[in-house]
Amino acid sequence: MKKFLELISEEMGKGFEAAGYEAQLGRVTVSNRPDLCEYQCNGAMAGAKKYHKAPIMIANDVAEKLTDSAVFSEASAVAPGFLNLKVKDSFVCEYLKEMAAAEKFGVEPPEKKKTIVVDYGGPNVAKPLHVGHLRSAVIGESIKRINRYKGHRVIGDVHLGDWGLQMGLIITELKARKPELPYFDESFTGEYPQEAPFTVSELEEIYPTASGKSKEDPAYKEAALEATLRLQSGDRGYRALWKHIIAVSVADLKKNYSNLDVEFDLWKGESDADPLIPGLVNRLKESGLAYESQGALVVDVKEDTDTKEMPPCIILKSDGAALYATTDLATIVDRMENLHADSLIYLADKRQEMHFVQVFRVAKKAGLVTPETELKYVGFGTMNGKDGKPFKTREGGVMRLEYLIRDIDEEMYRKVSESRHDLSEEEARKIAKIIGLSAIKYGDLSNQASKDYIFDIDRFTSFEGDTGPYILYTIVRIKSILAKYQEQGKSLENLCLEEAQGASEKDLMRQLCSFNAMMDSACEETAPHKICAYIYDLANAFNKFYHETKILAEEDQKKQAGWIALLKLTKEVLETCIDVLGFSAPDRM
Numbered sequence: 001m002k003k004f005l006e007l008i009s010e011e012m013g014k015g016f017e018a019a020g021y022e023a024q025l026g027r028v029t030v031s032n033r034p035d036l037c038e039y040q041c042n043g044a045m046a047g048a049k050k051y052h053k054a055p056i057m058i059a060n061d062v063a064e065k066l067t068d069s070a071v072f073s074e075a076s077a078v079a080p081g082f083l084n085l086k087v088k089d090s091f092v093c094e095y096l097k098e099m100a101a102a103e104k105f106g107v108e109p110p111e112k113k114k115t116i117v118v119d120y121g122g123p124n125v126a127k128p129l130h131v132g133h134l135r136s137a138v139i140g141e142s143i144k145r146i147n148r149y150k151g152h153r154v155i156g157d158v159h160l161g162d163w164g165l166q167m168g169l170i171i172t173e174l175k176a177r178k179p180e181l182p183y184f185d186e187s188f189t190g191e192y193p194q195e196a197p198f199t200v201s202e203l204e205e206i207y208p209t210a211s212g213k214s215k216e217d218p219a220y221k222e223a224a225l226e227a228t229l230r231l232q233s234g235d236r237g238y239r240a241l242w243k244h245i246i247a248v249s250v251a252d253l254k255k256n257y258s259n260l261d262v263e264f265d266l267w268k269g270e271s272d273a274d275p276l277i278p279g280l281v282n283r284l285k286e287s288g289l290a291y292e293s294q295g296a297l298v299v300d301v302k303e304d305t306d307t308k309e310m311p312p313c314i315i316l317k318s319d320g321a322a323l324y325a326t327t328d329l330a331t332i333v334d335r336m337e338n339l340h341a342d343s344l345i346y347l348a349d350k351r352q353e354m355h356f357v358q359v360f361r362v363a364k365k366a367g368l369v370t371p372e373t374e375l376k377y378v379g380f381g382t383m384n385g386k387d388g389k390p391f392k393t394r395e396g397g398v399m400r401l402e403y404l405i406r407d408i409d410e411e412m413y414r415k416v417s418e419s420r421h422d423l424s425e426e427e428a429r430k431i432a433k434i435i436g437l438s439a440i441k442y443g444d445l446s447n448q449a450s451k452d453y454i455f456d457i458d459r460f461t462s463f464e465g466d467t468g469p470y471i472l473y474t475i476v477r478i479k480s481i482l483a484k485y486q487e488q489g490k491s492l493e494n495l496c497l498e499e500a501q502g503a504s505e506k507d508l509m510r511q512l513c514s515f516n517a518m519m520d521s522a523c524e525e526t527a528p529h530k531i532c533a534y535i536y537d538l539a540n541a542f543n544k545f546y547h548e549t550k551i552l553a554e555e556d557q558k559k560q561a562g563w564i565a566l567l568k569l570t571k572e573v574l575e576t577c578i579d580v581l582g583f584s585a586p587d588r589m
């Protein structure tokens, strides 16, 4: 379905043409003076030079041609040459009717359906998820859903950090604690036990302990490095133990992500790239790109236009070990060959920017991807506490994601049970969880991803203002009106939208009209915050209309049904938006 602004720009273009000017000048935008008009066109200003005429003369000529337009109820030329516009109620109403009937409310399928891999989450095995992992999961999930809604084939991959030194550290510590385990017995040839020799909580305690020891004790670090190498070169016992570590950790991660309504299609990790590394290294060597520098194998990635320092990308260290960039490059090979990706989107902390610039450049230079393959890195900012420093627990430690979610749920439960005495505790907790998730996700997504933001539980959980709970509250309010309408014995089927009667109703309708354009730009720009801004405006427009209108008491049935149709569409659009943002609304709250 054509976008609303495109349609009215076309009409404006016809006005320009009829007056003897070029149609391209008729580009219409939303008014930046809503007190004066709904839309505006600055084409007369732009045309002044070409036509050697004062802009106001052009604007006057055009306005005259639009006096009986089917689209504009008002097109007035104002000094120095703007065209101030209002759109006819009938035109808005017809557009909304088409939108309500259209698939995906008028969002067109993509011209070319792409296969997009979204690499997000990125947790490291055996370390508990902490608040730093929240953003990657929340933003990535939304980007995945937005692209899917648009109609692309989207694959979400968690890309576990399951290779490298951290695994060696854990194995070293386990060996120190339980040397009797068969995994450490080189002469053991039997079957290893099915059951892991540790629990998640043990595992979570082991990693920080080992990491602490290795910083203090060089011999310990040496042992961990050796264990890493031994794991990577395929030691049978180490591999078996490592599989346990992953299995235990992944089961726990799945639970955590599912609490966040985050779901991955692939649970691959850095380790899956390992078998592809020798082939990758050969390709880089054969193409002449990789060369030896101080014993390491590197690829130059500097470009003339660089303003920042851009060191070469290290492929292999002097001891032959692969690095973060190496596994990422090998993973690209996998995604190209096995998933046939057209586009790769990565979510990671914005401090990793240089890493991704290096990796992308090597991938392009070495032809691991085609020149058309899109490689996009979405670097996100830090989640800070109210003091403006990275979010911590009250004691100053790293906050586990689990506890953060628990705190929000508690706060939400307190609010829900305060206002709804009629709910059982179980119901109130269930509702609190749904609202809590909206508070967390909306609080995060409403900021542009690259910016740092302050995680403010009080503000995020508020039912008023630019928050998730406010959006849910609006949806629930509409649901309740629709239910009451049905209780009056009337049906929600075959409702027909009517032309707006008043200003707030028209504002709501116009806000709905921009849905498909908004969704497309959120998708193209990987910008979930645009959806948040849109639904906040939409919710405000609805609430203003609602406060001015006695919908359920209206006696004119046709008028009432028109309003109900408008409410239904508003609700559906809001629900679609929160779904792509990654949360949902309860039936009541």
Ligand code: ARG
Pocket (backbone or CB within 6 Å): 119, 121, 122, 123, 124, 159, 160, 161, 328, 346, 347, 348
């Ligand atoms: N595990 C990494 C970290 O904790 C994030 C992974 C991001 N994805 C990637 N393909 N490099 O920093």
